[in-house]
Amino acid sequence: MRKPISRLGFGGWQLGNHQEWGQMDEEQGIKLVQTAFENGITFFDTAPNYAAGRSEIYLGMATKLFRDKIYLNSKYGHDPDGNIGFSVAGIEPSIRGSLKRLQTTYLDSLLLHNPPMEILNGATSHFQELERLKQVGLIRAYGVSIDTAEEVEAVLKQPNVTIIELLYNIFFQSCRKLLSDIHKRGILLIIKVPLDSGWLTGKYTAKAAFEGIRHRWSQEDIQRRADLVNQLSNITKDTSLTKYAMGFLFSYPEITTIIPGIKTIEQLHDHLNHQKYVLPHDIKQQFENLYDQSIAKNPLPW
Numbered sequence: 239m240r241k242p243i244s245r246l247g248f249g250g251w252q253l254g255n256h257q258e259w260g261q262m263d264e265e266q267g268i269k270l271v272q273t274a275f276e277n278g279i280t281f282f283d284t285a286p287n288y289a290a291g292r293s294e295i296y297l298g299m300a301t302k303l304f305r306d307k308i309y310l311n312s313k314y315g316h317d318p319d320g321n322i323g324f325s326v327a328g329i330e331p332s333i334r335g336s337l338k339r340l341q342t343t344y345l346d347s348l349l350l351h352n353p354p355m356e357i358l359n360g361a362t363s364h365f366q367e368l369e370r371l372k373q374v375g376l377i378r379a380y381g382v383s384i385d386t387a388e389e390v391e392a393v394l395k396q397p398n399v400t401i402i403e404l405l406y407n408i409f410f411q412s413c414r415k416l417l418s419d420i421h422k423r424g425i426l427l428i429i430k431v432p433l434d435s436g437w438l439t440g441k442y443t444a445k446a447a448f449e450g451i452r453h454r455w456s457q458e459d460i461q462r463r464a465d466l467v468n469q470l471s472n473i474t475k476d477t478s479l480t481k482y483a484m485g486f487l488f489s490y491p492e493i494t495t496i497i498p499g500i501k502t503i504e505q506l507h508d509h510l511n512h513q514k515y516v517l518p519h520d521i522k523q524q525f526e527n528l529y530d531q532s533i534a535k536n537p538l539p540w
């Protein structure tokens with residue numbers, strides 16, 4: 239039987255001291271995870287490469303006393319040293335590495351971490367190997383972390399996949415029409431990057447400068463996002479947008495859990511305070527229209 243999964247989940251990429259997202263020491267990371275659990279969050283997302291393994295290590299230290307009450311989701315394909323590889327033979331050793339760092343004997347789920355299309359199409363033996371690892375008890379479920387409608391369509395043809403982690407938010411709605419197909423299959427749907435890496439909080443402007451993983455955006459990308467954020471503020475009549483961005487996602491019954499990347503106790507409490515907010519239907523409609531009219535034909539780069 240599946241463990242209860244909180245609709246507000248925890249994105250674990252930011253856990254750990256690292257170049258992508260900045261500083262977070264062990265004590266801060268453990269406190270963040272334990273406070274999340276104490277406040278009802280039961281779903282935690284991580285991956286071997288997050289902070290070169292430290293995300294899993296912090297999660298393991300923080301959760302060992304209540305392991306049986308939470309859902310730990312990790313991934314395969316990006317290793318702690320920064321290498322990317324999807325060999326079938328590498329899956330089991332990677333899972334064993336995750337289990338050691340997480341101080342546990344099983345993963346609630348294992349996702350292939352943005353694998354190539356041939357794997358999603360079922361042209362390889364990855365899903366058979368994952369089925370074997372499920373049978374021996376190292377993982378309880380398996381699936382994929384993906385970004386595009388083409389990828390979702392391919393995965394929906396794989397009968398044993400029971401979990402998808404998907405890029406979806408106000409700025410990325412290309413999979414909107416596929417949400418009901420995912421739901422009909424009974425697939426557990428995790429939403430990653432719910433805040434467009436922070437933009438959908440409303441806290442950045444065209445003058446923002448980014449380091450680490452967010453250094454990827456050109457000045458043009460930043461200007462376009464800042465203009466879109468202004469349009470959202472015109473719709474909500476509010477400059478603080480987090481509750482609307484999260485409320486937008488909570489409004490889809492097809493979504494099982496939403497995993498914002500949380501860096502501080504203040505950000506965690508902000509999400510906890512807003513988790514019951516119900517987005518008015520007309521605002522949701524306007525967010526969907528904004529995407530259809532201003533983004534769909536010219537998608538933003540992640």
Ligand SMILES: NC(=O)c1ccc[n+]([C@@H]2O[C@H](COP(=O)([O-])OP(=O)(O)OC[C@H]3O[C@@H](n4cnc5c(N)ncnc54)[C@H](OP(=O)(O)O)[C@@H]3O)[C@@H](O)[C@H]2O)c1
Binds near residue numbers: 248252352432
């Ligand atoms: N390929 C994959 O499988 C994949 C890819 C991406 C993400 N993920 C998963 O999805 C999770 C979420 O994605 P993400 O972290 O990339 O993007 P995100 O959740 O859209 O944005 C995270 C950023 O938003 C800001 N933030 C979050 N909550 C806030 C609050 N309440 N108030 C103000 N600012 C807030 C923080 O920005 P500041 O840093 O500026 O404070 C944080 O670093 C990750 O942690 C990871 O677990 C998976």
